[in-house]
Amino acid sequence: MNDSADGPAIGRAPDRPGADDPGPGRRIGIDVGSVRIGVASSDPGGILATPVETIPRAKAKGSRSPDVLRVASIVEEYDAVEIVVGLPRTLRGESGSAVDAAAGFARALAKQVPGIPIRMADERLTTVTATRALRDSGVRAKSQRGVIDQAAAVAILQGWLDERSSRLAEQQNLAVQQNLEAQGHIPEVGE
16 A cells, blocks of 8 residues: 555555665554554664554544554654555455454554555464464463564564565666676676
8 A cells, every 4th residue: 555545455465565665764564453553663774673562442543543643653753664554364365354444544544644655564374473472482462462462563564574675685686687787797607
């Protein structure tokens, strides 16, 4: 999703890092749940995701709701260049009420942070993975649900950052290869 007023088309494929990358800077990852919103941030180099906070979902919806305003203030505080919202599709890739909620939140947030791209990233199994990892490290799920939401946001954002890094490396390698070919030098295997 970009920052258009239309928002994402429900049922579409998740966004992927690509040619429209905003460059260096912090990214914010968001796990939109029915009760809480987990928030994570990357370092300025866009390498490592870390937890930020858990925000209670507001009963009121829309761009002026307290949860949207709090996330917008985090985006501003961290001087974020991109926002990655988890798209909670089913294992079969289908949409449901959770996708509608995440997409609605992303549309509302876009009104508060114009000009900052908002991407919808596949988040299948991130909460399950986060819960398992926390349990394996000795954290009890029932008493630490807010931590699980943050861990899910970290997983969403880290997946995006890892894919972004791979794509940037591919683009860089392609540019080097094209430059060498333009100069008439074709590298040999192992060169």
